[in-house]
Each structure stands twice: as structure tokens, then as C-alpha cells.
Amino acid sequence: MNVFICAGEASGDRYGAAFAHHLKGLAEFKIHAVGGPLLRAGGAQMVEESSRWGAIGIAQALMVAVPVMLAEKRIKRALAGMEPGLFVPIDFGYINVRLARFAKQHGWKVFYFVPPGSWRRDRQGADLPAVTNAIATPFEWSAKLLNEAGANARWLGHPIKELIKAAAPQSGAREGVAVLPGSREHEISLNLPLIAQVLAGYEGRIEFGLAPSVNLEQVKALWGNGPKAEFTQGDLYGVLSRAKAALACSGTVTLETALCRTPMVVIYKLSPMQALQGRLMGLAGKSISLPNILLQRTVVPEFADAKLDPQEIRARLYELLEDTPERTKQLEAFQELDQLLGPDNGIEAAAQWAAEIALG
Known part of the structure; x- marks a missing residue:
């Protein structure tokens, strides 16, 4: 049976690769995918490469809009040209909701894994019940809201917990700073100069964790004359397990950092256009990191604007490199967050349910 996984960003590529691995152990499925290097390495037949699709803000969205729209047309042709099976969109509502509708209209069963905006407590995608057969969501409140709207949704636990368990990162002595500059090109180009200023003069261990x-x-070139650093790719949880603290770009990685029990400072250097957009949309002052959003209070310090003070960020980071009340407060909150995210086999459970949907 054909299974078509569609992941639009780095986190979705990780979830999708693990999901496909579990699926292949359950039945004879032929995996097709839109995704990145992990889905490719897992043996999926790639339909489109989505590594460059991620965008934040109007300007970046406009830059990727045409390539993504063209890719969407090609994906629809691929779906229409295959024997229908199971379509598995992962997050990335930018096109995945439309693709889910198209797939269902063409005879595919649709299993949405991690629906877009699932972290919101006040609402979920109103159109998801109509375009899906089943939804596996990482948050308990998301499942409740979706089911109340008429969907067939289950809370199975956050996929990150299973990924961390599978990676089994070391639990030895920690030292230095983990640098997590983002996975999108524009994030990295904006954040790296700021990070270099924050860490100027720091003589401890610096290790980059890169998707x-x-x-x-390109990252090494942008870092240029920054402090001496190690660059590690594809071993995020190892990087986090070795670090005493982290300097993290806002995004899914902040949740991964928390679940690896690494205290952090969260940054997001905005372009002037992004900063203006945020003010016009009334977003100024609202939380940008998932630990703060999910726990509904400020747990980790956040810095997001077009102009940021490296010295202020440095001071907050250095607090976390010692056994301070600030460090203890974060670690206690991370334990609370771990409990909030449920079981640590969410991907395996989702794959088992998806197989039942596909074969039922």
C-alpha cells in the first residue's frame, strides 16, 4: 500500500523519518515523501525536497511562496497519479491542509500527524475534521478541541519525547554553551552575528547543534572570526546533553532543549520588516518560546526584536552556567513540562494507529 508523508520543515522531517521506520515494521507499505535528508536516508521515495520551505514573517513567506506553490502542484499530480493509500501530512499548515483536502477527494485516507497550531489552547484548525480520517496530536487539549469539533483525534504524547529516548544522550558532566541558531537560512543569517557578539570573550566550550x-x-563562513567553536550536525540531543546551558533560536528546538534538561536563553533576531509586522499584529510582548507558551508563564528569558543588547543576553546566559536560582527554576519547570507532554512513545503509537486506519 502507498503511504505518502508530507513534511515541510526540519522537525517534520525528523518526525516523518521515525514514523516511516515504525510503519515499515508493521506491514508492506511503500513510503513516498516530501521532506528532507532524514526521510531520504530512511529509504523513502522522495517526491519533493522541502528543506528550504520554512519561513517566518511576510518577507520570507513571499520569498518561498512561488517555489512552494509550484511544488504543491507537483505533489497533487503525484497524489492523483498513484493508487490511493494513506496520506500523512505533518504540521506545516501552509500547504498541508490543502493537500489533505485534495488527497481525501482523490480517495486517500488522511492521517494528520501533529496538526498545525496544536499548541493553541483556545482553538484548533476548523477545517481539519472535514479533511482527515484521523489526527494524532501532541497535546491533550488539542485532542479535546478537535474531537469537540467533530474530528477523530487522539493525544498520544509529543514525538520529541520518543526521539530523545531513542537517541539516549549521555548523562555525564556538562560544560559550556550549546548554540542553536535555527534551521532556516534567514534565521541563521540574522542570528549568528548577534550570537557572536553575545559570546565574544567567552573562553568555555561552544558547540553548535545544527540540523x-x-x-x-555557510554557517562556518558566517561565524567567521567568532569565538572558537565546534560544529556538530545531526546530533542535537548529544549537543544538548553535553552543554551546561544553551543559546537557542525560537522554535521547536526550545522544546527539545527543555526536554534535554538544558537551561536556555531564547533569542530571535528580527529583520526590521518582521519587527514592524509583529507590532502591527499586536504580537509585541507575547511569548515566542514553546516552554513559556505551553506552561503559560515565563520560564526561560526571551529576546526578540530588530535591535537586541548582546550584553543583556550574555548576562542572562552566564547566570545559567552556574548553580544559581535561575538555573534551578528552569530545571524544575522542565520537569513539569515533561509531564505535560505525555507518553514517550508518541511516534510509535501514531504509526500503529495509522496502520490500523490504512488497512481497516
Whole structure:
């Protein structure tokens, strides 16, 4: 049976690769995918490469809009040309909701894994019940809201917990700073100069944790004359397990950092256009990191604007490199967050349910 996985960003590529691995152990499925290097390495037949699709803000969205729209047309042709099976969109509502609708209209069963905006407590995608057969969501409140809207949704636990368990990162002595500059090109180009200023003069260990989709040589070139650092690609949880604290770009990685029990400072250097957009949309002052959003209070310090003070960020980071009340407060909150995210076999459970949907 055909299974078509569609992941639009680095996190979805990780979830999708693990999901496909579990599926292949359950029945004879032929995996097709839109995704990145991990889905490719797992043996999926790639339909489109999505590593460069991620965008934040209007300007970046406009830059990727045409390539993504063209890719969407090609994906629809691929779906229409195959024997229908199971379509598995992962997050990335930018096109995945439309693709889910198209797939269902063409005879595919649709299993949405990690629906877009699932972290919101006040609402979920109103159109998801109509375009899906089943939804596996990482948050308990998301399943409740979706089921109330008429969907067939289950809370199975956050996929990150299973990925961390599978990676089994070391639990030895920690030292230095983990640098997590983002997975999108524009994030890295904006954040790296700021990070270099924050860490100027720091003589401890610095290790970058980079997604497999990131251009390593480009990162090294942008870092230029920054402090001496190690660059590690494809071993995020190892990087986090070795670090005393982290300097993290806002995104899914902040949740991964918390679940690896690494205290952090969260940054997001905005372009002037992004900063203006945020003010016009009334987003100024709202939380940007998942630990703060999910726990509904400020747990980790956040810095997001077009102009940021490296010295202020440095001071907050250095607090976390010692056994301070600030460090203890974060670690206690991370334990609470771990409990909030449920079981640590969410991907395996989702794959088992998806197989039942596909074969039922």
C-alpha cells in the first residue's frame, strides 16, 4: 500500500523519518515523501525536497511562496497519479491542509500527524475534521478541541519525547554553551552575528547543534572570526546533553532543549520588516518560546526584536552556567513540562494507529 508523508520543515522531517521506520515494521507499505535528508536516508521515495520551505514573517513567506506553490502542484499530480493509500501530512499548515483536502477527494485516507497550531489552547484548525480520517496530536487539549469539533483525534504524547529516548544522550558532566541558531537560512543569517557578539570573550566550550538540512560551510563562513567553536550536525540531543546551558533560536528546538534538561536563553533576531509586522499584529510582548507558551508563564528569558543588547543576553546566559536560582527554576519547570507532554512513545503509537486506519 502507498503511504505518502508530507513534511515541510526540519522537525517534520525528523518526525516523518521515525514514523516511516515504525510503519515499515508493521506491514508492506511503500513510503513516498516530501521532506528532507532524514526521510531520504530512511529509504523513502522522495517526491519533493522541502528543506528550504520554512519561513517566518511576510518577507520570507513571499520569498518561498512561488517555489512552494509550484511544488504543491507537483505533489497533487503525484497524489492523483498513484493508487490511493494513506496520506500523512505533518504540521506545516501552509500547504498541508490543502493537500489533505485534495488527497481525501482523490480517495486517500488522511492521517494528520501533529496538526498545525496544536499548541493553541483556545482553538484548533476548523477545517481539519472535514479533511482527515484521523489526527494524532501532541497535546491533550488539542485532542479535546478537535474531537469537540467533530474530528477523530487522539493525544498520544509529543514525538520529541520518543526521539530523545531513542537517541539516549549521555548523562555525564556538562560544560559550556550549546548554540542553536535555527534551521532556516534567514534565521541563521540574522542570528549568528548577534550570537557572536553575545559570546565574544567567552573562553568555555561552544558547540553548535545544527540540523542535517543546514549548509554547514555557510554557517562556518558566517561565524567567521567568532569565538572558537565546534560544529556538530545531526546530533542535537548529544549537543544538548553535553552543554551546561544553551543559546537557542525560537522554535521547536526550545522544546527539545527543555526536554534535554538544558537551561536556555531564547533569542530571535528580527529583520526590521518582521519587527514592524509583529507590532502591527499586536504580537509585541507575547511569548515566542514553546516552554513559556505551553506552561503559560515565563520560564526561560526571551529576546526578540530588530535591535537586541548582546550584553543583556550574555548576562542572562552566564547566570545559567552556574548553580544559581535561575538555573534551578528552569530545571524544575522542565520537569513539569515533561509531564505535560505525555507518553514517550508518541511516534510509535501514531504509526500503529495509522496502520490500523490504512488497512481497516
